[in-house]
Amino acid sequence: MHLFTYIALAIVFAAFSLFTYFRSRRPSKVQDSEFPGPTLIPWIGRIHDLPIDYMWLKFKEWGDTYGPIYKTEMLGAKFIIISDEKIAEELLVKRAKNYSDRPQIRSLFDSKSTHGSMEYLPLMGKNQYWSRQRRWTHAKLTENSNAGYHGVMSHEIRRWLYRLVENPDDFQFSLEDMASKVMCQLTWDDTSISEYCTKSAWGLLTQMSPAGPITNILTPLWHLPLPLNPWRRAERKRHDEQQAWWMERLVTVRAQMEKGMARRSICREFLETQGSSNISGDYEASCVIGMLALVGIFTVAGPLNYFLLAMVYHPDWMAKVQEEIDTVCEGKLPELSDSPRLPILRACIKETMRWKPNVPTGVAHEVEADDFYRGCFIPKGTRILPLDIAFLRNPVKYPDPESYRPERWLESGWPTFQEPLTQFPTIKGLTSFGWGQRACLGQTLTQDELIIACGGLCWAFNLKQKVDPVTGEKIEIDLNKSNSLLIVKPDPFQMAFEPRSGERREEVVRLWEEAEKRDVEEREAFRRDVLARTKA
């Protein structure tokens, strides 16, 4: 044989040996099975027919076609979409060690905090910052819950009911403002900044959502040079303003503390224990507290908005909730302590969250190391999407899934019925709050706030469709129209808040005036006390 032939044969043999060696290191099932999924175009994947609006519906449609676990790709990013709770449990809970990272959000700077930015706890990769901030946030929310933070919620619901009496048409603004005031009070003891806080939360929510800047989908655009890159310039501005505002809050509380004038808040708690805390210092603290304030606004406002729609279109259930409240609370505004005796109210809230989930796509986890599941290979870096809308439309667990049926939580015979009704239904543990090590930290806060707010609404008002003053016809609301951000809310709509009686109306006004007076007095007493101590 010619020398060249020997060399060629040697190369082929070496290549074949290498190939079989590497192949033998991965179980043969890798080559045998792959998850099903829509046909992928090289590199593009399925970006071309995934709509930005209501993206979750397309994911669900593919789930109905390809089954409870399927794969897809977008511009090189690999996705696995899960529509079955058991599979989500097996991967995201039982294998949480490997399935709890987060993907980088392209249009945020260092959203994973890989480079130590420490800014967005819910978006962080599974790193040291995430681990200590998660622990710290959990501890603060638990401490505040035990210390009776629902007093803050009761105060704010009184203000909101009053605002609804005075200016009902502004309800969508005042609803979000109520949720924002609760968070601003808890974090910084300052409700006057709630409007700015809501705007700031909106800016971040938009920036992080696939339906936000185009650079979240067409990711290469993010890397254009700055002069040609309006997206990166806009984000720089938004980001810097947000960080400065968070820091300003912390500095303000510290200044109040120095004068002895700071009342209880999560920020003060941090500054008091700064030395012993595992949070690294002012910058990280300003971020973890700021993020906490932001994350509690649209998350709670979503179910509140949809509760209004549920009641408007299901007056029979509103009447049942009202009857329950009137009997149990004997005419008084419901408080959190009434909750064990208000199962119908809890069922209507839980069914609202099932019927109109406000994070319908779920929040993606990222896989840290190569893995196999059901004989199929899942490469490191794959994004796992627990598709909440699919879990909540499962007809076996939730018969008649498209309809609003609170009785599924109240009557035996339904797959989701659970006793005792003093405890169940509870929204805690619903798939909407996510999975495993990344599960939502705000479940108790959400439950407490929704019970007080939704209970208050039904106590005070008949929630109704608005009547067009010209035609005399009821104004319809499109129940399926919403934005398409990660946390959704219904498109602007009109409705009527009819006080249940003249007396109830007066009671709403009286309760707010009383609460406001008490608040002013408490602040004044605190100030007097500090001044007296300073003089002594």
Ligand code: HEM
């Ligand atoms: C209806 C209300 C809410 C819903 C549906 C919701 C949903 C979620 C979801 C889906 C996740 C991600 C879970 C995962 O990756 O598996 C999450 C994480 C988180 N939530 Fe909520 N949430 C709500 C309210 C709140 C509130 C009121 C707070 C705090 C005041 C809060 C704080 C957090 C935090 C800090 C995380 C990050 C956890 C981590 O990454 O380790 N959430 N939430």
